[in-house]
Amino acid sequence: MSWSSPAREHQSYRHEAFLWGGAEDFTAGLVPFLEEGLEAGEPMMVAVGPEHTSWLREALGAAADTIRFVDMHQLGRNPARIIPAWQRFLDEEAAGGRPVRGVGEPIWPGRRAEELLECQLHEALLNVAVDPELPFWLICPYDTAQLSEAVIEEAFRSHPVLVEAGGYSGSAGYGGRAHVDSLFSSDLSAPAGQVRQAHFTAADVGRLLSYTRLEFYVAGLSLGRAADLAHVVERLAASSLHRGSGGGTVTIWSQPGGVVCEVADDVPVEDPLAGRRPPAADDHDALWVANQLCDLVQLRSTVRGTAVRVHAWTS
Numbered sequence: 001m002s003w004s005s006p007a008r009e010h011q012s013y014r015h016e017a018f019l020w021g022g023a024e025d026f027t028a029g030l031v032p033f034l035e036e037g038l039e040a041g042e043p044m045m046v047a048v049g050p051e052h053t054s055w056l057r058e059a060l061g062a063a064a065d066t067i068r069f070v071d072m073h074q075l076g077r078n079p080a081r082i083i084p085a086w087q088r089f090l091d092e093e094a095a096g097g098r099p100v101r102g103v104g105e106p107i108w109p110g111r112r113a114e115e116l117l118e119c120q121l122h123e124a125l126l127n128v129a130v131d132p133e134l135p136f137w138l139i140c141p142y143d144t145a146q147l148s149e150a151v152i153e154e155a156f157r158s159h160p161v162l163v164e165a166g167g168y169s170g171s172a173g174y175g176g177r178a179h180v181d182s183l184f185s186s187d188l189s190a191p192a193g194q195v196r197q198a199h200f201t202a203a204d205v206g207r208l209l210s211y212t213r214l215e216f217y218v219a220g221l222s223l224g225r226a227a228d229l230a231h232v233v234e235r236l237a238a239s240s241l242h243r244g245s246g247g248g249t250v251t252i253w254s255q256p257g258g259v260v261c262e263v264a265d266d267v268p269v270e271d272p273l274a275g276r277r278p279p280a281a282d283d284h285d286a287l288w289v290a291n292q293l294c295d296l297v298q299l300r301s302t303v304r305g306t307a308v309r310v311h312a313w314t315s
Contacts, residue, residue: 010099010137013130017159017171019152021145026052027059029163030103033139037101038063043093047072047085048105048141076106079115079122080291083129083276090136099135109146112257114296114311116151121272123158124180129273139163184272185302188309191253191260200237201247208250209234212261215252219259220314229261229312232290236263236308239286243267245305258295258313266305275299 020026034056037044046056047070057064068089076082086102094100106119123140130136142155156162156173175182196215200208213230217223233250240248240263248265275287275297287308290297296311 010101010135013132013134014137014161015126015130015159016137016139016161016163016168017155018139018141019144019155019162019164020141021143023055025165026141027055030056030139030141031059033101034060034067034103035063038066040099042099042101043089044068044101044103045070045086045089045093046103047075047082048103049073049108052105052141072105073108076119077115078291078294078296079106079118080276080297082106082122083125083273084278086126086138087129087277090130090134094134094136097135099137102136102138103141104138105141107142107147107151109143112296114298118296118298120151120154120158121180121183123155124175124183125272125276127158127160128177128180129276180272184300186300188262188298188300188307191251191262192255193253196252198250199247200250202241205234205237205241208237212250212252216259216261216312219252219254221259221312225312228293229259229310232286232293232310233261233263235286235289236310240265240267240306243269257315258311260309260311262307262309264305264307268303269299269301269306272299 018029020029034044045068046053049072053069070085075085082104089102090100106122107116111119126138140159142152144152153173156171157175157179159171160174162169162171198208198211209230212233213226216226216229221229237248237250245265245267248263251262251264253260275285275291279285279288287297287299290308290310294310295313298309300307
């Protein structure tokens with residue numbers, strides 16, 4: 001059994017949700033897609049977990065060695081690192097309009113609630129991060145047997161096309177850029193438990209480094225991780241001042257399995273892809289640094305201001 005596409009050629013960007021349940025479904029849907037790419041000589045990158053990689057490699061045989069496989073469980077630990085990886089692949093392989101293909105599975109059973117939110121924002125951002133004229137065919141698998149109905153419904157909003165046993169169909173729930181804006185301006189959950197808060201201005205931002213490093217160490221991080229996270233917070237506060245805020249607040253709290261710190265100010269960030277593009281050589285992008293050093297970064301912004309929430313897992 002395999003799915004059939006109404007138009008196997010791709011001359012522009014395609015972003016599709018593949019709904020599957022069980023190993024047979026998974027390989028029946030993706031192996032023909034990859035074999036077509038191999039036959040056409042199209043570069044391909046497959047970013048899925050180790051088990052799903054083994055399914056595909058076994059089905060494809062020796063031909064799998066010509067495909068770029070990436071462990072999504074490592075790459076996608078912080079979902080904000082995924083789009084830069086796709087961009088590197090496109091920069092390397094799609095020059096001159098060369099058609100390329102990809103498979104990306106950022107959502108799998110057991111992800112933390114905060115990670116799931118950022119995976120869903122990531123999926124929506126893929127609709128604005130890639131040039132619509134670029135011949136990039138990207139399929140995102142969703143395990144309907146193990147993921148919740150709410151997760152599948154959200155996939156309908158972030159993918160213009162759905163692929164399932166009956167074939168291809170347009171997604172009536174697809175939200176496009178409006179859905180990106182809705183997610184980017186949504187409220188994050190309120191801090192839980194004991195909260196420590198400090199205000200900063202240009203006069204005292206330098207003291208944040210020692211203050212936050214101690215707080216993170218007391219909360220259970222190693223000295224090295226506490227120093228890294230404190231460095232991130234200091235840079236986020238400096239970036240806030242650089243964007244024109246008169247100051248802001250740093251809020252720290254612990255939750256089961258991790259430590260959280262939020263830097264908030266009253267200046268909006270208009271670019272929902274902020275922190276997902278490598279900074280220029282002379283541009284110190286605090287959000288980019290945060291995404292490289294932290295286990296998870298959540299960025300939300302409205303006309304009222306911006307919140308950057310960074311997480312460090314302790315278990």
